[in-house]
Amino acid sequence: ELTVLLPCLNEERTIGACVTEARQAIAELGLAAEVLVADNGSEDDSRQVAQAAGARVVKVAARGYGSALRAGIAAARGRYVVMADADGSYDLGQLLPFLERLRAGDQLVMGDRFRGGIAPGAMPWLHRWIGNPILSRLGRLFFSARIADFHCGMRGFDRRALLSLQLHTSGMEFASEMVIRAALAGFRVANVPIRLRRDGRDRRPHLRTWRDGWRHLRFMLVLSPRWLFLYPGLGLMAAGAVGGGLLIAGPVYVGKIALDIHTLLMAAGAVLLGYQLVGFAGFAEAFAIRGGIRPMGSRGGPFEWLQLEVGIVVGLGLMLAGMVGIAVEAGGWALLGYGQLDPRQTMRVLIPSLLALSIGFQTLFGSFFLDLLRMPIRVERRAADTAKQLADLRR
DSSP: OEEEEEEESSOTTTHHHHHHHHHHHHHHHTOOEEEEEEEOOOSSSHHHHHHHTTOEEEEOOSOSHHHHHHHHHHHOOSSEEEEOOTTSOBOTTOHHHHHHHHHTTOSEEEEEHHHHOBOTTSSOHHIIIIIHHHHHHHHHHHHOOOOSOTTOSOEEEEHHHHHTTOOOOOSTTHHHHHHHHHHHTTOOEEEEEOOBOOOOOSSOOSOOHHHHHHHHHHHHHHTOHIIIIIHHHHHHHHHHHHHHHHHHSSOEEETTEEEOHHHHHHHHHHHHHHHHHHHHHHHHHHHHHHTTSSOTTOOOGGGTTOOHHHHHHHHHHHHHHHHHHHHHHHHHHHHTTSOOOOHHHHHHHHHHHHHHHHHHHHHHHHHHHHHHHHHHHHHHHHHHHHHHHHHHHHO
16 A cells, blocks of 8 residues: 655665665555655665565665655555655654555645744754744745745655656656646645754765755746746736836936936836747746646646737737838838938837837747647647547447
8 A cells, every 4th residue: 555765876874774774664554555765876785784674675776866766666565655765864753644645635744844843953054943933934925835844855645646647857856746747637735843953964865955955946837837937927017017118208307317219218118028028938838838847737827818819919919000100100201301310209100110020020920939839738638528429429
């Protein structure tokens, strides 16, 4: 029923005690379970110590925390898996709360060190008060994940459900990928309080604060195109549109400061940059569904309405409006014999005209690119719909 999975790299000092503690808990609970150690190329006696303590050991050639865990999950025999670090920092006697939630139907059960208690010296000050709280809060914000402790190393999951996510990262960011992909797939998630003890290592931990913190943050941002692209883009567009709207009719004075066509040009630039970010968000969402990062049932979110035909019409309309504005100013210039123009008047037409032309151009060709990204999605959806219809007919 259960596999207790311990990723291991040079943990001969603590791995034996971890295996023994897990086996004692299994015996006390009367479980049909195994302890599996995924050894990631240890150069000490970790493998021998783990085997002597009663664990099954698999060797993992590909280096990295994520590589060790992916290999261990693939080799696990249990329906459920509870994983924990092999440094003695987690109490492996606390298996029952995880197993109870998994038996109740939860697909991912996260340990919560902050509710369960952190022993003095068990977690560096920077991790406890800054790193983990900030990353966990961002994870809840970005992915609507009801998870208190985003990077807790002790967690349980339904093995078959997790394998369906096809996780691929090899480093420490695997911990983030598991939680994020589970949230995007709509997994049932639970939190259980656990205690964090001081580890038993006599060397530096494998975790590197700034390197691995950045890898987690980078991964979270890449998998959240709305927060990385869409919302900043909409903010830039709104700020530029408000500023440009105020300056179209004429200069605006703030005390002795005059805001005129130069500020109007900057406002137009903000709208254009913001629109590019919004476009990136649309491409990223489509790519996420195409690549299996988001489940097949996901639609295009805020970009579902932007079909190719709509993009063509909107893009051509904006381009036409921009060209009309440019033509009007060119006609006025011709009437003056191509002489000197008043930039304060002409730029108030040319700037929004060029902006409309640029946005229309991007919309037109961006719609074709978005449609290209969506082609495999449409094919798979049609295949899924056909399979569903056939299943209904058989009933």
